[in-house]
Structures are given as C-alpha cells and as structure tokens.
Amino acid sequence: MTPSPTQPAYPPVSERFARPDWPNNAWYAAAWDVEVKHALLPRMIAGRRIVLFRRTDGVPAALNDACWHRLLPLSQGRLDGDAVVCGYHGLRYDSHGRCVHMPSQDTINPAARVPALPVVERHRFVWVWPGDPALADPALVPDLHWNHDPAWAADGRTIPVACNYKLVLDNLMDLTHETFVHGSTIGQAAVAEAPFTTTHGPNMVQVARWMIGIEPPPFWGNQLQRQLGRPVGLVDRWQIIRFEAPCTITIDVGVAVTGTGAPEGDRSQGVNGFVLNTITPETETTCLYHWAFARNYRLTEQSLTTELREGVAGIFREDEIILEAQQKAIDANSGKTFYNINIDAGAVWARQLIDRLVDREQPSKVAAE
Amino acid sequence: MTPSPTQPAYPPVSERFARPDWPNNAWYAAAWDVEVKHALLPRMIAGRRIVLFRRTDGVPAALNDACWHRLLPLSQGRLDGDAVVCGYHGLRYDSHGRCVHMPSQDTINPAARVPALPVVERHRFVWVWPGDPALADPALVPDLHWNHDPAWAADGRTIPVACNYKLVLDNLMDLTHETFVHGSTIGQAAVAEAPFTTTHGPNMVQVARWMIGIEPPPFWGNQLQRQLGRPVGLVDRWQIIRFEAPCTITIDVGVAVTGTGAPEGDRSQGVNGFVLNTITPETETTCLYHWAFARNYRLTEQSLTTELREGVAGIFREDEIILEAQQKAIDANSGKTFYNINIDAGAVWARQLIDRLVDREQPSKVAAE
C-alpha cells in the first residue's frame, strides 16, 4: 500500500516532534573504530553527551560525559590506565562508570557513578546503545559486513550534518534526487523516470529500481569501462535500497552491459558497489552521517579506493547543502506539512517503522482515555 | 491633538508586539527593479519568505519560497523558462505557483501549488502584496514618482537594518535627531529648536518645519552655493515630512536664500530635494530600508547624482548604528515603556495609523467581551 500522493501523510512538523524523535533501544554508530583510541573522545549520540575511550586491553567503553560531582565533561579530564580522571577535582571512574576515588576523603559513596553505555565494535564502527542495557543484544547491530569483508574493498567518512537524521533517510530512500542534485556525476533523467518497486517487512523497507538499456552516467560509465578494459555502450543500471530501522541504509548499486543478464542475476559483465550508510541522531536538528563505499572489483588498487571515497564525498557534499537548507526551511515553516508524492513511498514506510519503534518505548496511553 | 509629553503613549513593548506588527493588505517594496532579473532572488517580506524572478516576457513574479513537497527553498533551485524547478526532486511550478511536473508520475495533484503574491513594478521598485490578493489594487502603491520623473534625478540604495521597521519610521518622522546624530553634515542646533506643525488625514501624517534666516548646514550650504554659483549667506530651510501608511515617507527638503520667498512658494533661489523612503518589514526585528534621494537641479550631472547618493548613504549609516542599538535596548528592556515628548507627535500619529490598519485585519473582538 503506497501512501496517497494527494494527502499529507504526516501530521505537521511541530506535532511529529512532540513524540521522541528516535528509539533509545537501538545500536547507534558513535565513531569509526580507528577514531576510538586510548584517549577521551566526546560525542553526542541520540541526545546524550558521552565520552568514548579504548581501555588498555583494547576494549572500547562509553560513559556519560558529565562528572557525577559538578557536571564537568569527563572528556576534559584525562585517562589514567583504564580510569577516567575528572579534570576539575580529580574524581576517578572505572570503565563501568563507578567512582573509585574522591579527593580528600577515604570513603566513597557507592551511589557515586556515571552511567555507562553498552558498546560493541563491529563492521569498523563502535556502536553504543543509549537505551535499556538489558536489551542491548549485539546480534541486533545492523549488517554492514561489506565494510570489512575481504571480498570487498571499502572506505568512507563521517559527515556532521545540521539536519534531523530522518531527512538523510528520506534522501537515501528515494534516489530520484540524483537527477537534480547530482546531475554532473551519477544523476540522469533515467533515474527520475524509471519505475520502482517498494517492499517491506517488520524491520526493513526495500526500494528497487532497474533502468534497462540506458546510457551510463559519467561515474558508472567510467568504472565499467576501466573494469572491462573497453568502451561500453548501453547498460542496465540498478539501485536496490534497503533500510533497516531505525537508521541504517545499504544501497546495492551498479551497472552491467545491457543484455548480459544482470536483471536475472549475472553481474559478471558489470561493476557493483554498496553504499553503506548509518545515520546517528545527535539532536533533533543534527546528526552524524557515517558512510562508506564498498566495491567487489580491483580490490587491492588503493588509488581506486581513495578515488572512490573522494568521489562519493564530493557527491555527498551536494546532499549536505540540500539537507541543511531543508532543515532551515522546516525550522522557518513550523506547522507546515510535508506532502508526499509517489517517489516517497520508501521514505514513508521507513518513517512508519521508526515511529513504531518509538511508540513501543512510550508508556501505555490506554488508560488515559 | 498632540499626545501628552508626560504620559506613556504606548503600552509596554511586550504588549505592543502581541498584535501583528504590520498590516498584510499593503504593497511592500521587495526589491529595486534592476535587482529582479531572470534569476531566483530570495527575500523575506512581512514575515514571509518569497522568491522573486522576472519571467521571459519581463514581468516580475513572486512565489512562496518553499517547495510544496519537502519545503526546500525554491530559490535554491533554478529557473527554466518561466518555470521554477525545485533543486531537490525537480518539481516544476509555473509563475502562478501551480505545480506542472512531478518526478516519476504522470498525474499531478491539482492542489499541488505554492502561493503566489500579487506583484507590481512601479517607481523603480518591485512591490508585493502579502495579504488578500483580491484587495491588491495597484492604485494603492505609494507615490514615489520622483524616483523616475524626468524632472528629477534620483538614486538610492537598500539597507538591511536589524531593527523593527517602526523604529525607522520614528527616526524619519522627527528630524530633531539630525542635530545629535548627523552633526557633521545636515544637523544643526536650529533643527532641534525650530517649531513644527503636525497635520494628518485618514492615511497620512505631515510634519513641517521651516527654519527662517539661519546659517545653512554644511551639506546644503555647499549645494546652494554650487547651484547659484556664488557664496550664500543666511537661508530659509524646510523639512516637510509626509508619511503614508504603513511604511512610506517622503521628505521635501531644501534651502533657499532667505527673503526670496521660499516659505510663500518661490523656491527659485534655492535647491530642493526629496528623500524617498519605504521601509519593508522582514521580521519583527529586521527590515529592508529602501531609500533614494531626488533633486530637481543639474539633472544630467551624473557625478552629482553619485556624490549625493554616497553622501546620503554616509548619513544613513549613522542612523543605522543608532537604530540597531535601539532595537537591542528594546530587546534587553522588555516591558519598558517608550515615553513621548513633543517632538514625537508625528511618529505617534504614524503608529496610530498603522495600528488602525492592523486592527482592521483582525477578527472582530466584539463578541468576546
């Protein structure tokens, strides 16, 4: 069931923000693994200020970034072995947040602690769980295996974007915008014109577009020609977008010489990439957009890895401009409704899955009526 | 009836802002005519973000600057012929705001449109009407004909000022401040000392000051001497300020050799200018101050036009400093009252005419009591 293009699918912006904007019981990518060293790294994750660090045994840890005593950010202190030492009065906390030293006194109140967050290191990211620690099952970390799978070569970055994380999800769930935002690289009229199919499950939404027998856009034409070692004519192009609630999207993208069976599953005469995206809300109007681009060809060519990373980074800077302008427009037009058109089917489903996760965390309202 | 100088004439600042700060049913100067090209120009006019552009037939148009679909400012898109194309998903709007193309679908919801504003081009400005389009009578555009009348040479500028537009009106309705703010150019003790008369009609207020047999201030002494080609002694100086609600003020200014009949109407031994001002509210604390200076002598001397424009611009920069400081002081002293003294008679009448226009647009409150 695709939402009607003629009716507003959402309540006004102001009402939507009345409910929490994200679920707390979820794994959020807080940083790339290499960013977390034996040092104090402050981050804002899902509305919480946290401090990340790697213990001497290499295990990452995350604590609330405010001293129990006087609220000074612990990230302004220092790490002494596995203890975090506050930079004001020297209170020491172990990696679980328990205070183990106070100045000028021998006894320590056992209630003196800062909350610790469950942490998992996976797929080259450090993930934290801001919600109930008892529910923090590592099996729930989103699948971004392409980012470390030896069959793929991947690299990426993190962009702090001054917009609500759902605007990035909207952006990725419909690639029509490539035609208008990324016209000089990956965009082409065919994307906006091609039909697409939307499917969904309890925790995922998929939007798939196949463009058969088209001129390849500059970026992909170049990749395919270099891979095949010869000029290429028409291609089949695919974009298979897969959302996993609340904030991870993988996009299976590529082109193959038309008529060589790509739609049926034979991609041997093509080039294939995965755009990996996981967008961590910081606040209601800012997010950390972690992305990587993975390819399954010419794996050892480091210069290609760099070229692709920089190429995608350039494309995403075009999105960043649009997304931040859109957030400002939302702020300036509070109360105005988002209208949906056909292309928004995937984004609408994605937002409904997020809303469902959020609602599940709210106290029951049955008794209230 | 001049307001009493010993009683606060207004409710506190905070209460005054409770009612709308300007009428919507009025023509507001949005830009100089030459600023509006075949390109997208964003402006904030009377609290509304709009996008201005000139169609291929040269006619100016104005739309709300937010795409119906996802609110992205249309001004971040592009103009294609007479169509505005959104920079995100490519929705196209005609110059009346009707959506004429959506990506990936053939049918277009007839409700998909962005509001268009009535536009008139007159007196070298492009005027928009933010209120009810049915009431947008071009005959109501304020009279600034000096700005294009061949009997006058005029030039000017627009200053974005970080203050409420009424503070600029206050400033212009009483020129006593010239003595203190513009002492080095047009100010002189005589201005603050001279008597003045205030008259008013249903939509206008006039404040007239004649200073008879005074030393000319540097600016005017210089103009008159160059015009007559000889040194001048004492002069008669006039300032006839005419306010037209809600935000246009023309000031008939000049000096003539004293005793040559200027007060009786013979200005042949004098120099005469008109300061044209129309102040467009952007928000409650910012405005666009459009001004021009027109003269009726040495019309073809372009260097004089430039000299006068730059001279007035320098004088208005002195006002800008005062006006922005005053707005900050109002913000910092919320609840504090403006007290009026004799010199404020014109400004008080002007504000009353504005309040009347605003009240006329409010739903009736008769039933409420």
Next chain:
Amino acid sequence: MTPSPTQPAYPPVSERFARPDWPNNAWYAAAWDVEVKHALLPRMIAGRRIVLFRRTDGVPAALNDACWHRLLPLSQGRLDGDAVVCGYHGLRYDSHGRCVHMPSQDTINPAARVPALPVVERHRFVWVWPGDPALADPALVPDLHWNHDPAWAADGRTIPVACNYKLVLDNLMDLTHETFVHGSTIGQAAVAEAPFTTTHGPNMVQVARWMIGIEPPPFWGNQLQRQLGRPVGLVDRWQIIRFEAPCTITIDVGVAVTGTGAPEGDRSQGVNGFVLNTITPETETTCLYHWAFARNYRLTEQSLTTELREGVAGIFREDEIILEAQQKAIDANSGKTFYNINIDAGAVWARQLIDRLVDREQPSKVAAE
C-alpha cells in the same frame, strides 16, 4: 555541620534558578578605579545595564544605561561637563539621572529621569549598589584593603567569564582543584590530601588548610628561594580562604621553611600573599571576575609585581576554561543535581549565606499558604 557527602545538597539546577540568583542590596565591584574616566563606560552589573562615568570633580557616578525617552543606551551618547547627553535626540541628564534638557520644548516633565545607583570608590574599585539606595551603607563595602595598603604591593585584572558567579565562588572555596587544574604551577598532591577546617559566621565562611613539611610547589618554592636568597627544603604551606557574602573571597596564601613556627604565627621565614577576589554577576550565566594578588615582600620591585600578575593571570586562565565548560555542562544538563563531597563544605556554606541574603529580599510568603 558539614553537609552530607552522599546526599544532593541542592535542589536541581533549574529550581535553584527560580529564585533570584543574587541579592540586590549589596556592593558590587563594577570596575577598577582607573577604568572610570571622564567618559561613558557601559557595564552590566547584577542584571542591570549601567553607564559609569567620573564627574568633573572626580566623583564617579552610575546611571541606568537607557534613555528615558526611547531606550537608546546613554553610553552611546556623550558626556558634556557633568551632563550625559543622549546620542539620539539630545536629552540631557545630570549625574543624579534627572533630565535637564529636552529638544524643542521648554518645560521638562519632572518624572523624566533615569535611575541612578549609589557609588563608592574604595580599595581601587568602583562599587555600585543595585538595590534600595536607602540601604547603601559604604561601611558594607567588602574589605580588600590589601589592594591599596602601603604594606602590600598588589596588582590584578578583571576577567569576563561566561559562567554563573557562584561557580567561581565554588572554585575558590575549595582549592583541591589546584592539584588537577594547576598541576604545573601551584597544584600538588598535598593540597588534595591535606585536611581542612571550615568555620562560619553570619556573613562569612572560612576554610583553612595547613600542609606541614611538604615539598614546595614550583611557584612558591621559587618565591621563597628568591626571598631568602638560598635554596629551601621542606616548607609549611597555608591556604586560608575567607568568603564574605555575597561574592568576595580573600585567600591568605604562602609558604615558610618548615619548623620555623609559621602555623603558630611566625611567618618571618616565609613568603605571604593575598589573593583578592570579588566576582560581580552580570547575568545568570556571565560574571566579571575581578582579582588581584598582593604580597608583603620586595614591595618596590615593579618587575616582580608584573611577573606575579602575569603568573596568576596564567593560572586563572586554566580556571576560566574549566568554569566555562562547567556552565555549558549545566546548561546542557538542566535538571541534573550537583552532588557534594567533603571538599565542598565551604562552598555549600557560602551558597547558603547567599541564599539567605536573597530570601531576605523576597516578599514574605507566609500569607500565601
């Protein structure tokens, strides 16, 4: 009675700010004496914008910094003899705030005045009293006589700090933080380990720490060695902090060769300084931190005065970073409680004395219940 270290001693931050944050009936240092010249100096003191100036007879005066007429800051006008002339319409006020001239009119409303504040010049500061002028007894100016006593050489500065003034008081009432914040100069483990005694009276709190037979910290070791002219071994170090409500703290500090009787009162084999601090609230989140360092040795050595002033300034910059980070953390964690530990005893008492002064100024609430 020391507050319990295991219980929050205060209501949450948000509730504490519901009551006024400082008493109005108090002398606040507005500026150093040399800063107040025959010129208009704007300051924000205890939530009030004031303008300070020195009359032609040398006596300092303070008025509200907003013209009675249109609120323009008087500090943007000019001083003409002893009269303050508004920079917009030329209203003139005498040094008591009475309007003595209005433009274009002969009679002046006797109600036309701006409030004047009681002013006292003492201890090289200009003090103002924002509260009831009838209560402004100069005998209540805090004792900072070391700042001009010929037996002492003193110099200092004013730091505008973006934090609530009480955070500076907290900082000074417990010097444990020297160990962690000022480790390279005056901090040492001994400070955080040494026992301390807290005493208090109706308007003062004292926290005294003696560290017997310790290695001198770099700063003090250097001072003592230069004073005695020979290498020094172990020392006795003292820190006697004296708070005078609402915002003045003097700290008697120094070291003496251990075993020479300093704890018993003989400081002849030592060096002694007084850190003078008076912290004037500007707003709830900013303050003016006035400080000076006074010594009673080598009084005429100007290079030492400069060296000490610069040394202390460097130390206080370390505090400034912590204090502003703490204020940001409070803003970001509204509703979170400050927990107290043993070292906070002095600060807790100081805040209670402030609260008592503030409560005394509130209208009685007895009848309300």
